Amino acid sequence: MHRAIFFILAAFSLPASLLADELQPFSASYTADWKQLPFSGTAERNLELQEDGTWKLDFSASMMVAGLNETSWLTLHNGDVQPQKYRYSRTGLGKSKKIKQDFDWNAHVVTGSDRDTPIKATLIQGVQDKSSYQLALQRDIAQGKTSMSYQVFDGDELDTYDFRVLGEESVETRVGTVDAIKVERVRDPTQSKRITILWFAKDWDYLLVRLQQVEKDGKEYQIILENGSVNNKTVKGRS
Template structure:
């Protein structure tokens, strides 16, 4: 259950188009079928000094809380993560991750659950928040399949996605036209399923996420309200 929850929280929101970033904020409701759990989450993107951006995420529910922050910059049409911080409490063991990206030395240095981490990195690699920005940009650009190298704890993991088509999503903000995207996993390695919907008319903000775990439990994330570039998200 803990792993399922973290997978859901990790992809709660995607911000504005990669090379035309706009500050945004979004709130979500989360429901766990077959379990008496519900919660809320907030995610925001803010411009910082020197061309840097801050991507923040906070989630709270009955048995757990989570905070996640990334700073990054866009350089020559590439996202460069600079720092990543993750803290989870409740729902079993707590977890803390710290990562600092040194693009001059091409390495990331940090800690994972108190253990030191040092990994070689190449341009294009992302942290567990910034890959979402790249995914959003690629969906906006019309790509149908995407693959990313992500610094995940003390390893470099490959995250694969594919576009399934277009669909209308009913949210509290109204009916929103969205692009439907699926996380691709090897069925011989994992039976988990993750599907995401990105708003076509709102810089591809995430409006819905549905996940099925290997034990059959289902998780639903739905947009409650949001703002992109100062404008309130509204559907039909």
Template sequence: MRRALLLAFALLAPLAQAADLKPFSASYTADWKQLPMSGTAERSLSANANGQWSLSFKASMMIASLSESSEFKYDKGSFLPQSYSYERGGLGKSKTVNLDFDWSAKKITGSDRGDAVNLPLNNGVLDKSTYQLALQHDVAAGKKSMSYQVVDGDDLDTYDFRALGEEKVNTKAGSIDAIKVERVRDPTQSKRTTVLWFAKNWDYLLVQLQQTETDGKEYTIMLQDGTVDGKAVKGN
């Protein structure tokens, strides 16, 4: 259960709207409905001197921890991953992933849990962080159905989403107008459900995530506080 919660934390990735990315930082809390268990997570986006962007994520829950980072270029609405790293510890089996994206050679190389990764790099391929930014960018653009090719282990997988409409979300930062989005999965393959809410007036920052695992356990991740381009996120 702790592992599932930390993996869900990894969906937290606020984004600036349209073609202009803005630096941000956000913190979140998470709670299980069935158990007195809680955790925290922080994510930030910053511009580098070389024109690239850095997306950083850290989560902790009791004795478990997770960190994730991506370096990427953003060009005319397209996200171009440059490198990706992931490390999880304190959950029995640790996990480490390191990937490099060589756009000139059209190759993805690196390692996943000690196994070599060598994949073709085609236009539109994303890592497990940058696809989240692409999702929020598309939600901001008003798209109703989204699909992404994501490096998952030593293979490429397709992640599908659809927008469900508008809702108000009561967060610790106040009541926020949001767009509700769900992950689309084949019910014959997985009973897991994931629903996300993105703040309309705060560059589509993720403000809430609800997930139900295959065993029926549910938890909610909620925005605690955040800033977008130096401005504190505040609801009504």
């Protein structure tokens, strides 16, 4: 169950510019609720431009005695998100976990470690880490795409993450009502019964405002935007 809880927290998305060659800095705070558990969690995510021209995507989450930190350094290459470094650390709720990935696009190789096991794999164009794909997803939604697919390094393996747009919907959040694009994670029903639905705010550069997940055992988790800013402008609902 702890893996599902942290998947929900780690699925917070990022605001993306409508312009393919630009990113915007942002900060966002969320609360998370689990219907079967008597406590909630919090998370924060930030996107900042670094002095060397790269962007740092930083995520942290806490719940009871557990914690998670995830950081991705990335750039834009021909308008596409391209990860450069990825670090992940989880403590509590079972075994601790650490992942390190370094992307060398000149040599077309990713190296690092997963729970102290060495990683070395061939890079192909368009590959994302488990944080950077979220930025790619929001940029694609902003550009009007309705079906998206990403190759993502999960540890030392490549997984395919598929998404599709379901339509538009108003969402009640901690900052008020927002008009959102509703998106579903597409999975093979014969392989997984998990359901993941995401809502992205149309008027706030497609910032994630809500995420709902139902596990194969029926457990349900939900996250809601508590507060945030996009390019130093405070996120507000329309009512």
